[in-house]
Amino acid sequence: MESTWRQDRDACAEQKEKKTDTVKHTEQRIMEWAKELQTVSERFGVMREEFVRFLRQLELRKKKIQKLLPFLEFITWSVLKAESKDVVPQLWLLSKQRIWKTETPKYIPNSVWSLICSASADIALDPMTNHPWLQLSDDRKKVQEALNETEVSLSTQRFDSWPCVLGWEGFSSGRHYWEVEIANNGYWRIGVTTASSKRHGRFSMNPSEGYWTIWRSTRQFFACTKPETQLPLTLVPRKLGVYLDFEEGQVSFYNVETQSHIFTFTASFSETLYPLFSPLDGRTLLTLNMPNVATEMW
Numbered sequence: 001m002e003s004t005w006r007q008d009r010d011a012c013a014e015q016k017e018k019k020t021d022t023v024k025h026t027e028q029r030i031m032e033w034a035k036e037l038q039t040v041s042e043r044f045g046v047m048r049e050e051f052v053r054f055l056r057q058l059e060l061r062k063k064k065i066q067k068l069l070p071f072l073e074f075i076t077w078s079v080l081k082a083e084s085k086d087v088v089p090q091l092w093l094l095s096k097q098r099i100w101k102t103e104t105p106k107y108i109p110n111s112v113w114s115l116i117c118s119a120s121a122d123i124a125l126d127p128m129t130n131h132p133w134l135q136l137s138d139d140r141k142k143v144q145e146a147l148n149e150t151e152v153s154l155s156t157q158r159f160d161s162w163p164c165v166l167g168w169e170g171f172s173s174g175r176h177y178w179e180v181e182i183a184n185n186g187y188w189r190i191g192v193t194t195a196s197s198k199r200h201g202r203f204s205m206n207p208s209e210g211y212w213t214i215w216r217s218t219r220q221f222f223a224c225t226k227p228e229t230q231l232p233l234t235l236v237p238r239k240l241g242v243y244l245d246f247e248e249g250q251v252s253f254y255n256v257e258t259q260s261h262i263f264t265f266t267a268s269f270s271e272t273l274y275p276l277f278s279p280l281d282g283r284t285l286l287t288l289n290m291p292n293v294a295t296e297m298w
Contacts, residue, residue, distance in 0.1 A: 097264040106261040119175035130165035167275030187282025
């Protein structure tokens with residue numbers, strides 16, 4: 001009897017300890033979300049005082065929405081507990097990017113940003129594809145317009161009209177993410193293209209030709225759909241993130257500095273895709289950077 005009593009007591013103590021740890025973990029998660037919410041609010045122009053006033057107004061109305069909160073909480077926790085913490089951000093990302101409009105930047109939560117950065121790819125430029133008027137750095141991480149036409153070897157994959165260069169490695173499956181620093185506020189085109197797409201002559205770089213790109217030109221910013229989708233100039237990034245989910249058929253673009261979404265192409269990919277980079281004027285310098293793998297905040 002005494003042995004059984006001790007086992008029950010120990011089991012009860014262990015269960016209580018686990019419950020305490022769970023409560024502490026939940027409180028820590030809520031604090032992280034609260035800090036992130038405040039940071040995001042200030043980043044988009046909602047100062048702390050305004051945010052506090054908003055919360056107070058919400059508090060005054062809480063009786064009207066109080067009955068809904070338990071149900072909403074149930075749905076949220078059902079999703080979080082039913083799926084692993086890696087699956088939830090991916091499902092959220094896939095669904096949101098399909099319906100987001102382009103009028104305003106859409107902030108990416110830290111846990112979702114961590115998922116994106118976890119697909120980090122080390123991209124190098126392919127010297128067998130660059131237009132002769134493009135100069136590549138020795139480490140094949142930078143590209144800009146050359147002062148003079150450079151000597152290049154013959155290659156069927158080399159661009160001869162559009163000033164473009166491809167990444168060395170192509171992707172035929174999986175998730176991949178890379179970042180491009182855009183110096184001097186110039187003009188450019190960045191995205192992905194298929195292995196069999198056109199390289200020679202002038203042609204429209206849109207999905208029907210095997211190109212999924214965004215384009216910054218004089219006083220304009222476009223997603224190169226057909227017809228083109230105009231994007232607000234406020235979305236133009238200094239550091240651009242490109243995220244490819246091959247199986248899900250999505251190519252997405254982000255402003256890395258503000259951790260926000262710019263545009264997503266959806267398609268059904270059937271052949272290898274290569275990163276594409278195109279500086280469109282003499283001042284534009286494109287630099288490929290390894291993304292900083294974000295620390296996940298849950």
